[in-house]
Amino acid sequence: MPYETLPLDTRAPVLSWAGHALGHEEARMARNVASLPFVFKHVSLMPDVHLGKGALVGSVVATKDAIVPAAVGVDIGCGMAAVKTPYTAAQLEGKLKQIRLDIEAAIPTGFNDNKEIEKTVSNWQGWQDFKHLHPKVQGLEGKASKQMGSLGGGNHFIEVCLDTEDQVWLMLHSGSRHIGNVLAQRHIETAKELAKLAGAKLPDPDLAHFVQGTPEFAAYWHDLQWAQGYALYNRVVMMARFQRIVERHLAGGKPMKALLTVNCHHNYAEQETHYGESVYVTRKGAVRAREADYGIIPGSMGAQSFIVKGKGNAHSYCSCAHGAGRLMSRNKAKLHFSLDDLIQQTAGVECRKDAGVIDEIPGAYKPIAQVMANQSDLVEVVATLKQVVCVKG
Template identity: 35%
Template sequence: MAKLHLTGKELRAIGYPEGPVISVAMNVMEKQYKHRRKEEALTALKNILAEPAMFIEDETLSPIAKLLLPKEKTAGDEIALLNNGVHFNVFGAEYIEESALQQMHAAAKLPVSIAGALMPDAHSGYGLPIGGVLATENSVIPYGVGVDIGCRMCLSVFDINPKELTNREAYFTRELNEATLFGAGKEFSKTSYDEVLDSPVFNEIPFVKGLQSKAEKQLGSSGSGNHFVEFGIVEIPHKDEALGLEAGVYLGLLSHSGSRGLGANIANHFTKMAKEKRKLPKEAVNLSWFDLNEEEGIQYWMAMNLAGDYASANHHVIHTKIAKQLGRQPLAMVENHHNFAWKERYEGKEVIVHRKGATPAGKDVLGIIPGSMTAPGFIVKGLGEAAAINSASHGAGRRMSRTAAIKSITQNALKEELQKQGVKLIGGGLDEAPFAYKNIYDVMNAQQNLVQTVGLFYPKIVKMDGAPHKGKNKLQPEKGDTYVEGE
């Protein structure tokens, strides 16, 4: 019989935490169980993980058990993670990288976790993976929400023949260029107004008060990374009562952006506070939380909701400007957050549901799941699937990092793909090329039990930032994702 060989991946798959325990467990089992079947070794390791105290006196297995026992906590010590995390369902596991799964395993072991889910577009981020959904008990995790608080989609559907996008391409291109600003830190010289700027939260939290002027100057801007504003073709195959549109083909305006510098500064400020208040092991260091009964938790909740309202106002300013230029009011508007936390009911109790890069998909709730600059976006209606905590993906999800995309994708390849799909790109870099993303059809097929498709949006004139990617920065962007500088 061949000698036993275990891998760290196999141990992590059965719930072993990152750290010395993995190498110790591999070493012990490969010596003491070297002539046994792998299944026996893994079963033994599962038993130790489930009840480490039962193996403390075991002459062979005690080195593993000792490392799994939670340390007694004294003031200032790390908070120990649970040995066995709460269950979380994974949708489209074949499309999800292991690092995102490991981040979700760490989140599931937080003492405040109730339930979780991982969406098919998931990839690793800071703290909770992008595409991660986590329900907690009376607590909120700033990095469970993300840096770009309230990042969202907004679609306006107009009763205009979409052939106009070809016939009057220069006109629609001009409207996109004039309606908003792209780029990290960009501000308007002539500002717009929305009642969100008068929110009392600005006066109730001193730190947030210091962000009010910047928020005013950035209102109606779109940021950088994968943020966009684009015209395209909306196809509605049949009338759906939730959407309220007759079957047909329409002109659509779709935007994706969030709370700009306001949200990014709130996220980083409160994450720092949370980390100082609750120290966690290395694998969960970015998942520090606030209790919603404590002052910091109350302040973060207020600031997060302000940033969410501000993100919504950003989109409405853009859509109102363009609707005015088009001389039409939209027949319908569909919008949703995907970096936020909500108070919801789960299995009969109130929980805080974090959706970091995940779309709310409660029963009959409408949302938008975009593909890429050339792939279609899906107008969806939630099916209220409890196994996904009423959630769905927020897009196709990246399959390669920004750096990898820039190194491996050529300008010619991008140009050919744009021409093939009949898309005009204004700005936009190789880091956002369609090849950097997963296949949106694969992602949608993996979540057929979570949402129903009620319409499609095909991009035709796409406006993005297009600034060169400069890597990490002082505001800690999500790994390989949306944010550059203030996003």
């Protein structure tokens, strides 16, 4: 659908693909961001937009000469990876439960990390730059090494999916783990301290920012790029392990040739050119969707997911949604839904079906079909997937 310009009294217009009016708190958050003096052109809201911290999740904010760390968020580089395999649905017959158990044994979830550091991890070139990160993370290199190749918790997941032609896909969702969170928190604290010292009048303390040309900006930008690299490679390490498990079950361990590989962030910032000017683009719960960019838009556990190709829509800063978007908070979901609801809504999916994942029930998310319909001018669908195995973080 085409975007609509929201009736908000702001310095920069707010363009929305949500297809509905924002709630009171969502409108306040959009108004706060769009009123910042360094916001470029307009703010774009994706179809899955919902409340975040400082800035809305599902928002794309382009800025000139400044950046807001809290708008990027604390899971720097969080994103998705997917691989289209040469395998078919028939080859999965009778193997789903064991595949899930093997994934859970090979890839740590939640707060867990790897007991040993594999060579692929220790050889990552990013470690050479660790000593230049924020001083307060210098004791965390060992933990960061052990966490690379781990999933994390919350809405992170690993899935075996089938497309509409019964082709097997591998898909996972994760970010920069503890190290990314700590880096973000340290820089957000610095930004707030600077704002307080300067007596800045901000509509929200979480909109404290760094100005280009200052040491604080340079330090944050450096650490941001490092954490985004960590998150990207974290997904590479996990996908390699995941792929070996599936190869063992479906091809006797013979290495496969991927038919398509996608690895994309949806919580990050980059310097890009839009409307002929160099700007900093913060995508908080949004995927880059330039022409021919491949992206991944997952539904909730038990719903469809989509592999997409961007259309390069300038009004969205060449962006699209990053998922279904939450309809209710985790606490509200736990109160609203029962274990029976979870079992019913995840029928046909080999996954955990216990009270510990009720907050990730499909009913707690927006209908993915509507999210996709609202961004037909942003992306085209390349493949429609449905999970048959789901491992939650």
